[in-house]
Amino acid sequence: MSKYLKLFSTALVGTSLLAMTACATTGKDASGTATPSAATSTPQSSPNKKAKIRVMTITTDEARNNIMEKFIKPNIEAALPDVEVEFEPGGGGGDFVNKMKTYNASGDLPDVWYGDSTLAPPIMEAGNLLDLTPYVTKDHFIDKYSVPDALKAKDGKVYALSSGSDTYFTPVIYYHVDMFEKAGVQIPKTFDELVKAAQTLKSKGFVPISTPGKGGWSTTVFLFQNMVQIGDPQAMADLVTNKTDFNNPSIKAGLARVEQLAKSGALPEGVANLDYGPAKELFTSKKAAMYMMMTWELPDLAKDPTVDFFPFPAASDKYDSAKVAQFWGAPLNGYSVNAKSKNVEQAVKVAEFLAMADAKYFESTGAPVALKTGNPTGELQPLMKKFLDWYNAVPTKIASYSINAQDAKVAAEFATLGQNLLTGQYTSDQFVKDFDKTWKENTWFK
Amino acid sequence: MNRYFGNRLAVFVFAFPALLLFTAFVIYPLFPEMMISLQNHDGFKSEGFVGLANYMDVLNSQTFWQANKNTLLVVALSIFVGLPISLMLALLMDAQTPSIRRFFKAAAVFPAVLSVTVVAQMWIAFYEPTWGLFNEILRTVGLGHLAKQWLTDKDTALISVAVALFWQYIGLNALLFYTGIKSIPKTYYEAALIDGAGYVKASIKITIPLLQDVVKYVLIISTLGSMALYAHVRIMTMGGPGDASRTIVYQMYYTAFERSEFGKGTATAMLFIIECLIISFLINRFVAREKIEI
Numbered sequence: 001m002s003k004y005l006k007l008f009s010t011a012l013v014g015t016s017l018l019a020m021t022a023c024a025t026t027g028k029d030a031s032g033t034a035t036p037s038a039a040t041s042t043p044q045s046s047p048n049k050k051a052k053i054r055v056m057t058i059t060t061d062e063a064r065n066n067i068m069e070k071f072i073k074p075n076i077e078a079a080l081p082d083v084e085v086e087f088e089p090g091g092g093g094g095d096f097v098n099k100m101k102t103y104n105a106s107g108d109l110p111d112v113w114y115g116d117s118t119l120a121p122p123i124m125e126a127g128n129l130l131d132l133t134p135y136v137t138k139d140h141f142i143d144k145y146s147v148p149d150a151l152k153a154k155d156g157k158v159y160a161l162s163s164g165s166d167t168y169f170t171p172v173i174y175y176h177v178d179m180f181e182k183a184g185v186q187i188p189k190t191f192d193e194l195v196k197a198a199q200t201l202k203s204k205g206f207v208p209i210s211t212p213g214k215g216g217w218s219t220t221v222f223l224f225q226n227m228v229q230i231g232d233p234q235a236m237a238d239l240v241t242n243k244t245d246f247n248n249p250s251i252k253a254g255l256a257r258v259e260q261l262a263k264s265g266a267l268p269e270g271v272a273n274l275d276y277g278p279a280k281e282l283f284t285s286k287k288a289a290m291y292m293m294m295t296w297e298l299p300d301l302a303k304d305p306t307v308d309f310f311p312f313p314a315a316s317d318k319y320d321s322a323k324v325a326q327f328w329g330a331p332l333n334g335y336s337v338n339a340k341s342k343n344v345e346q347a348v349k350v351a352e353f354l355a356m357a358d359a360k361y362f363e364s365t366g367a368p369v370a371l372k373t374g375n376p377t378g379e380l381q382p383l384m385k386k387f388l389d390w391y392n393a394v395p396t397k398i399a400s401y402s403i404n405a406q407d408a409k410v411a412a413e414f415a416t417l418g419q420n421l422l423t424g425q426y427t428s429d430q431f432v433k434d435f436d437k438t439w440k441e442n443t444w445f446k
Numbered sequence: 447m448n449r450y451f452g453n454r455l456a457v458f459v460f461a462f463p464a465l466l467l468f469t470a471f472v473i474y475p476l477f478p479e480m481m482i483s484l485q486n487h488d489g490f491k492s493e494g495f496v497g498l499a500n501y502m503d504v505l506n507s508q509t510f511w512q513a514n515k516n517t518l519l520v521v522a523l524s525i526f527v528g529l530p531i532s533l534m535l536a537l538l539m540d541a542q543t544p545s546i547r548r549f550f551k552a553a554a555v556f557p558a559v560l561s562v563t564v565v566a567q568m569w570i571a572f573y574e575p576t577w578g579l580f581n582e583i584l585r586t587v588g589l590g591h592l593a594k595q596w597l598t599d600k601d602t603a604l605i606s607v608a609v610a611l612f613w614q615y616i617g618l619n620a621l622l623f624y625t626g627i628k629s630i631p632k633t634y635y636e637a638a639l640i641d642g643a644g645y646v647k648a649s650i651k652i653t654i655p656l657l658q659d660v661v662k663y664v665l666i667i668s669t670l671g672s673m674a675l676y677a678h679v680r681i682m683t684m685g686g687p688g689d690a691s692r693t694i695v696y697q698m699y700y701t702a703f704e705r706s707e708f709g710k711g712t713a714t715a716m717l718f719i720i721e722c723l724i725i726s727f728l729i730n731r732f733v734a735r736e737k738i739e740i
Contacts, residue, residue: 101489272687
């Protein structure tokens with residue numbers, strides 16, 4: 001019996017080893033013919049073979065999905081016949097960034113991706129972010145931008161191509177005109193009026209103001225910044241340029257306004273865990289009368305004729321909504337290319353095509369773009385016209401704190417504590433106390 | 447002698463492929479991880495060797511201990527609330543007619559085969575403060591004053607997530623207990639019945655003692671499963687509000703991926719591995735040590 005067992009075991013080991021050998025990368029296909037491995041493949045595509053380009057973009061907001069389905073997928077093959085593009089859904093927000101970090105660490109970055117200023121610096125430091133300057137200069141793509149210098153990073157090089165619509169993104173407060181009328185509420189001119197209007201709307205059974213708070217999103221992206229700058233715009237400008245810190249009384253006052261909004265019931269119950277989609281749905285389904293959100297949602301919201309908007313109302317004489325606004329965008333926002341791509345030139349062409357697709361989409365919605373598409377400008381939607389008339393006339397535009405002042409560690413802590421503020425169980429004083437040390441260790445400005 | 451070595455060889459040969467895979471995919475990855483935990487690493491590149499500084503920073507971090515406290519609370523609830531409920535469900539299942547039992551078996555497995563994302567989203571809707579079913583039930587039965595913002599209240603967020611976790615796996619554990627119950631010979635119960643023991647007494651004196659191997663198995667998987675709680679937290683609360691529902695695995699993710707401190711994140715992971723090993727050892731050492739022959 002033991003003899004048979006040994007024989008059987010030996011056979012089993014042999015079979016296992018054979019199977020493992022077969023599974024290992026031997027460079028042979030099923031017929032035993034040698035095939036080139038990834039390490040030995042030629043980097044450039046042959047004339048008859050399309051270059052494969054992997055692209056990862058944000059897939060969580062409606063604008064991005066519209067661009068993909070209506071402007072990119074139907075046109076890319078005709079525009080770039082020598083390229084085969086594989087699109088990888090990247091998700092959005094932190095998920096997108098984390099995916100990119102993992103790919104960067106494992107040396108598996110896509111050829112092209114939609115990056116931003118928080119993602120770009122470490123990829124650049126790792127030597128994986130391509131300097132696009134020689135490429136976009138040689139093929140004159142840069143000449144299609146109305147302000148080419150806006151694309152240049154601190155070192156004067158271009159690392160990302162965008163439609164240039166980002167600089168037109170700013171937060172506003174959307175509202176349903178009919179709900180305001182029904183509740184007998186006027187457009188608030190001051191922060192106190194906003195809180196009062198919210199209380200009136202709540203007493204009439206409406207959710208006063210919707211905004212996504214999960215993961216501290218709105219606090220990070222615009223709420224904190226606007227609650228500070230409606231009281232003291234200079235303090236906010238100073239914070240974004242590292243000339244002041246969170247102990248500044250005006251910054252503390254801004255945080256206290258976020259706390260006040262949460263505690264006064266102006267925001268929905270459970271706002272600290274309210275996701276982007278449900279927050280928008282609260283407004284579009286007319287459960288919420290107001291919606292604090294960036295203007296990238298304006299083209300979609302403008303489809304409802306009862307929707308209008310107003311800028312954040314003043315909390316002091318230092319602020320005038322006709323004179324100060326936050327602007328989104330940074331030179332590192334846009335389509336970037338992997339410096340180690342096997343098909344760098346084709347990847348740059350893909351990035352240019354994608355930036356142009358973005359521009360065509362935003363232009364089609366009536367939004368302004370800095371990248372000239374060559375298309376005749378259509379008639380603007382009334383709401384978009386109202387927005388542009390206001391925004392273009394604003395002389396002072398303050399860069400966004402969230403993408404222009406924080407390293408990853410600071411951004412993570414700010415988001416965590418920002419979410420805390422929205423619970424109404426956490427004070428602005430506690431925020432400053434908890435955040436101060438992290439802010440002092442901020443490496444963004446170094 | 448020959449027979450002794452023959453058996454040893456056979457054991458080795460049969461175990462070898464599994465051992466090889468285990469070493470390659472479980473043991474080996476620990477070494478690069480350990481190396482990263484000794485470096486100042488941001489996930490993109492190493493800024494140099496820092497010795498045990500990451501471990502010291504993690505151990506001095508209040509959030510790490512809060513996450514540990516949260517994790518141990520979930521484990522304790524899993525052991526002292528979840529497992530007894532599973533055992534009671536198994537005993538109830540055993541006492542039913544075959545057709546009802548079939549229904550219970552399917553119902554028990556159903557939540558466990560659902561994706562965590564589905565389960566978490568379902569519970570988010572359940573806990574929704576304005577229109578969620580839970581608060582609606584409370585209002586309907588006149589307990590509206592107990593309605594809360596379950597997932598954003600720092601006192602209830604963790605427990606709410608833990609309930610979602612238990613709901614998903616409580617049925618599966620019950621099924622494991624039930625299979626153990628079915629392996630106990632009926633003659634024991636017949637003898638107990640003759641001696642005048644009722645259902646409850648028979649369950650306490652016969653079923654539970656003879657289930658000790660199953661109890662040990664369920665205890666280990668429930669404990670380690672609860673310790674590794676991450677996905678429910680990530681989807682339902684993102685560890686918030688603040689760090690109120692952050693578990694040790696979420697803390698590891700948060701440190702490595704959100705804060706881009708991979709060195710400290712992997713140090714947290716190494717400490718977590720040590721914790722898991724200690725707990726597994728304690729369960730093996732103190733639970734169901736003596737084999738009861740059926």
